[in-house]
Amino acid sequence: MAANPEVTQSVTALVMAGKRSGALDPLAEAAGVAQKAVVPVNGVPMIERVVAQVAACPQVAAICIVAHDRDEIASIPLIAGLMEEGRLAFAEGRFNIVDSVLSGAEGVDFPLLITTADNCLVTPEGYSEFIGKCLAEDAQGAAGLATREAVQEADPIGQKRFYEFSDGGYSNCNMYWIGSRQALAAAEIMREGGQFVKYPGRIIKAFGLMNLIRFRLGWGSKEKLFAQISRRFGFKLVPVVLSDGHYAIDVDNERTLNVTEKILKRREGDRSGGKPAA
Known part of the structure; x- marks a missing residue:
């Protein structure tokens, strides 16, 4: 599946497909496979x-x-096939996502688009939108977000966690941007999967106590918070709001697997061999 030769190709994509804590994921166990990344969805x-x-x-x-x-x-x-073309390679996963990003970044060209193996609803257009907005912002680091309204329009129960800012609620799309090798420190944003809503102590470690207080109290817009974080890291980090709420729905558990399969069956028909959609 070759990329369009008319477009200057300058981005390396890291697809994170490791095992969380090295343990067998419940979805993988249910599907009879060795790792979550190969669990079939539709x-x-x-x-x-x-x-x-x-x-x-x-x-x-x-x-x-x-x-x-x-x-x-x-x-x-x-x-x-992509390996034979010389377009795809593997890097060794580590047992936390930051060290895995550092492993994947060894010897590759920047900038980096980082996505995850469970982002089953993101389209080529979604990745293009994210890349284009990161380049337009001249971002050294970025995180893809979708508004609460867009996510709930995509599916009412597809995503339940939202970051609250003064300008609304947003969900993480598991799309990240590292603009240069010097900006790899921004990978700290993703430590432990970036679950800051559930584990606020991770914001303290990554961003500092005052930013945690601002985040938890919803003080300021997402742009203001990212600007404050940028000052902490010493380079420009931006929030990138994507147009399609489907991009925030990834396959985390049985509920989101069922939601994702339902959406994919609407898009492409039933490819599951007759398994009913939830």
């Missing part, structure tokens, strides 16, 4: 879906899958 392994969409994004030149167990993933025909 009949297609999650990692295959994500890599296909990333590969079809015209701004993406190279793809690196960061995984603990590469063999099961590398045997997927799409993945094997």
Whole structure:
């Protein structure tokens, strides 16, 4: 699946496909596979879906899958084909996401688009939108967000966690941007999966106590908070609001797996061999 040759290709995509704490994910166990990344969603392994969409994004030149167990993933025909083309490589997964990003960033060209193997609803257009907005902002680091309204329009129960700012609620789309090797310190934003709503102590570690207080009290807009964080890190970090709320729905558990399959069956028909949508 070659990228459009008319577009200058300057972005490396890291697809994070590791195991959380090295343990077997419940969805993988239920599907009878060794890792969550290859759990089928509407009949297609999650990692295959994500890599296909990333590969079809015209701004993406190279793809690196960061995984603990590469063999099961590398045997997927799409993945094997991209490897033969020299467009896709693997990096060794670590047991936290920050160190895994650092592993994937070794020896690759910047800037980096970072996405996850469970982002099954993001389209090539979604990745292009994110990349284009990051480049337009001249961002050294960025996080993709979707508004509460857009997410709930996509599906009322597809995502339940929102960051509250003075200008509204936003959900994380598991899309990140690292503009240069010097900006890799921004990977700290993603430590432990970035679950700041559930574990606010992680904001203190990454951003500082005052930013935690502002975040928890909803003081200021997302732009103001990111500007304050930028000063802490010493380079420009921006929030990137994406147009489609589907991008914030990833496959975390049985509920979101069922939601994602339902949406994909509407898009592409039933490819699951007759498994009913929830």
